[in-house]
Amino acid sequence: MGTRRKSRELAMQLLYQHDLAQTDMDEAMATFWEHFPVDSEAREFCRQLVLGTLDHVAVIDELLAEASEHWALGRMSAVDRNILRLATHEMLDRPDIPSSVSINEAIEIAKKYSTPGAALFINGVLDWIKRTLHPVEH
Numbered sequence: 001m002g003t004r005r006k007s008r009e010l011a012m013q014l015l016y017q018h019d020l021a022q023t024d025m026d027e028a029m030a031t032f033w034e035h036f037p038v039d040s041e042a043r044e045f046c047r048q049l050v051l052g053t054l055d056h057v058a059v060i061d062e063l064l065a066e067a068s069e070h071w072a073l074g075r076m077s078a079v080d081r082n083i084l085r086l087a088t089h090e091m092l093d094r095p096d097i098p099s100s101v102s103i104n105e106a107i108e109i110a111k112k113y114s115t116p117g118a119a120l121f122i123n124g125v126l127d128w129i130k131r132t133l134h135p136v137e138h
Contacts, residue, residue, distance in 0.1 A: 008105050010032070011049040064125065077118070083113070087106035091133055107123050110122045
């Protein structure tokens with residue numbers, strides 16, 4: 001597994017933990033790295049993803065609510081919600097990452113950590129967001 005995929009998986013886990021327990025992220029990361037040691041490159045990319053997602057979570061959640069018109073964020077599983085938040089952050093704030101990469105990574109993480117139908121749902125929501133944010137790419 002590539003460094004960035006591993007970083008995204010770890011970021012989703014940290015966001016999930018924060019979403020459910022409202023933990024202090026600095027403390028959560030310090031504890032997390034004790035239990036899941038990774039190289040400095042993976043750790044730094046994970047940190048950027050987590051903090052970037054949390055910094056823009058209100059805007060991200062507005063987009064997700066609009067994109068998933070029949071699914072309130074609170075009704076989504078916490079895993080799916082945080083996979084979507086992470087990928088949406090990448091599409092909003094990381095021009096160095098192509099939207100198609102963010103979507104594909106989210107789908108693969110959903111296949112590993114969520115229910116069988118989640119990947120299709122996540123693909124649909126993120127495709128809508130991609131078309132909304134980057135209509136020229138589509």
